[in-house]
Ligand SMILES: *[C@@H]1O[C@H](CO)[C@@H](O)[C@H](O)[C@H]1NC(C)=O
Ligand SMILES: *[C@@H]1O[C@H](CO)[C@@H](O)[C@H](O)[C@H]1NC(C)=O
Ligand SMILES: *[C@@H]1O[C@H](CO)[C@@H](O)[C@H](O)[C@H]1NC(C)=O
Ligand SMILES: *[C@@H]1O[C@H](CO)[C@@H](O)[C@H](O)[C@H]1NC(C)=O
Ligand SMILES: *[C@@H]1O[C@H](CO)[C@@H](O)[C@H](O)[C@H]1NC(C)=O
């Protein structure tokens with residue numbers, strides 16, 4: 001019984017050392033660093049007897065947010081020193097910038113007292129945009145400026161880029177001003193000043209903040225105010241129906257100009273666009289630069305007109321005009337024909353050709369161009385059909401007195417214009433005039449008779 005008591009008592013002494021020891025806390029690190037949205041684990045070791053409890057504080061308040069903080073601990077007991085050692089850890093998940101502004105405490109306490117240790121946390125972030133000036137529109141030759149403020153930790157540097165290139169100090173990149181928003185949190189402000197702006201200055205300028213962690217850019221648009229001018233004028237165009245015709249014009253202006261297309265000085269209406277006859281495509285390649293194309297679908301002679309591209313903005317208006325020519329291949333309305341005529345009679349062939357522009361009509365005999373002469377004449381008339389807009393050319397080829405030698409199987413009428421040619425063949429058979437040939441024989445006989453008569457009459461004298 002006594003032995004049992006002694007054993008129990010010894011056991012009690014082991015578990016509850018006679019002398020209480022106030023806790024001490026220690027840590028290998030007092031400053032912690034983490035990239036934003038990563039996790040960080042604070043560690044602290046408390047020793048003492050009885051066993052100390054570890055509690056974590058933030059800005060003086062007990063941490064009880066279990067969704068973002070996970071605490072754990074291990075205990076060991078050194079039987080020779082009779083002292084407890086408690087290893088505690090506190091893991092912060094998804095660190096935010098605000099977490100870096102707080103201070104963290106580890107507190108070890110037991111019945112004999114307490115002790116605590118402070119940790120600092122630096123959350124690396126940014127660069128992040130704090131503020132920016134707005135996009136601006138300034139008159140040509142004026143001055144524009146943009147300001148951006150970025151925060152970060154480490155400290156961001158700010159550079160300005162234009163068309164992907166660094167802008168140097170000389171272009172008006174003002175030195176940065178640096179302030180501290182919080183401990184360890186830098187705010188860097190930079191101003192870009194652009195003097196004497198030109199149309200080429202109009203585009204997006206980027207304020208580029210960079211630190212070890214990241215790079216962040218923010219764009220500023222500069223619009224330069226100037227009256228429009230053409231980069232590309234309209235060019236005269238010719239099409240063969242029903243090919244589509246396209247006119248293209250390009251212009252610059254600030255603010256970005258609007259474009260109106262006209263046909264013979266009358267604006268093409270929305271209904272006409274909706275009908276599908278006209279289509280407009282507009283592309284803005286850069287701020288203040290606009291390209292536009294007008295497509296005239298399924299062309300016909302009625303599309304022949306002057307077309308204009310009118311480019312306007314608040315500061316002015318310019319126009320460019322070009323002509324659409326519609327070429328229609330010649331077509332000869334008369335089919336091949338054959339004529340048989342008597343010698344010495346007058347012969348006329350007529351050929352009617354249509355087309356746009358008005359076709360030229362020429363005549364050939366077995367492939368040789370026929371020229372005008374005393375006996376050969378040509379007459380041409382041109383007429384415009386108001387409804388089809390086709391030119392109708394009538395060409396008449398006449399021979400005053402045909403000879404047998406004028407017979408040919410291939411008289412050709414050729415109509416030609418820039419869009420093509422068409423031809424028709426005529427056959428001419430000239431037949432000898434039998435009565436004419438007989439009368440001359442008779443005449444010769446009469447002459448011979450008279451001659452003989454005179455000879456016979458005179459000889460006796
Ligand atoms: C957590 O602690 C804060 C003070 O630090 C207190 O206002 C809040 O009520 C506590 N929440 C819980 C669930 O204990
Ligand atoms: C507790 O011990 C386990 C196993 O030895 C270890 O994985 C864990 O990190 C320890 N926790 C603390 C808070 O030291
Ligand atoms: C207990 O403490 C003593 C003295 O500080 C040390 O020598 C010994 O290694 C410790 N034992 C354990 C298990 O930590
Ligand atoms: C981390 O916290 C931010 C807010 O601070 C939240 O938007 C984000 O979803 C969180 N990420 C994760 C993985 O929980
Ligand atoms: C902790 O204190 C700092 C300043 O001392 C303050 O900026 C921060 O908001 C505080 N954090 C909380 C959670 O109250």
Ligand SMILES: *[C@@H]1O[C@H](CO)[C@@H](O)[C@H](O)[C@H]1NC(C)=O
Pocket residue numbers: 055107108109114115116
């Ligand atoms: C540690 O925590 C205990 C109990 O929560 C408190 O009484 C004591 O003041 C704290 N000690 C320190 C140094 O903050």
Ligand SMILES: *[C@@H]1O[C@H](CO)[C@@H](O)[C@H](O)[C@H]1NC(C)=O
Pocket residue numbers: 157158159166210
């Ligand atoms: C920004 O400009 C500074 C000089 O003003 C230069 O030292 C730095 O390398 C530049 N940084 C970047 C990212 O262009």
Ligand SMILES: *[C@@H]1O[C@H](CO)[C@@H](O)[C@H](O)[C@H]1NC(C)=O
Pocket residue numbers: 159161164165166
């Ligand atoms: C700007 O200059 C810095 C060096 O000063 C260089 O690292 C960076 O690549 C340059 N950026 C561009 C867009 O040229």
Ligand SMILES: *[C@@H]1O[C@H](CO)[C@@H](O)[C@H](O)[C@H]1NC(C)=O
Pocket residue numbers: 169174175
């Ligand atoms: C930029 O210009 C400012 C004065 O306007 C000057 O103080 C600074 O040294 C210049 N920086 C560089 C990189 O040339």
Ligand SMILES: *[C@@H]1O[C@H](CO)[C@@H](O)[C@H](O)[C@H]1NC(C)=O
Pocket residue numbers: 265308310317318319
């Ligand atoms: C086209 O420009 C000329 C001056 O270049 C102007 O006289 C004419 O009125 C303009 N036409 C239209 C339709 O704007």
Ligand SMILES: *[C@@H]1O[C@H](CO)[C@@H](O)[C@H](O)[C@H]1NC(C)=O
Pocket residue numbers: 364365366367368410412425
């Ligand atoms: C008629 O002459 C034209 C040249 O004028 C030639 O192209 C065509 O083939 C000829 N036709 C015949 C049937 O010989």
Ligand SMILES: *[C@@H]1O[C@H](CO)[C@@H](O)[C@H](O)[C@H]1NC(C)=O
Pocket residue numbers: 385386387388
């Ligand atoms: C014009 O051409 C159309 C279609 O071929 C025809 O019906 C009309 O009679 C022509 N008009 C005149 C005045 O020739």
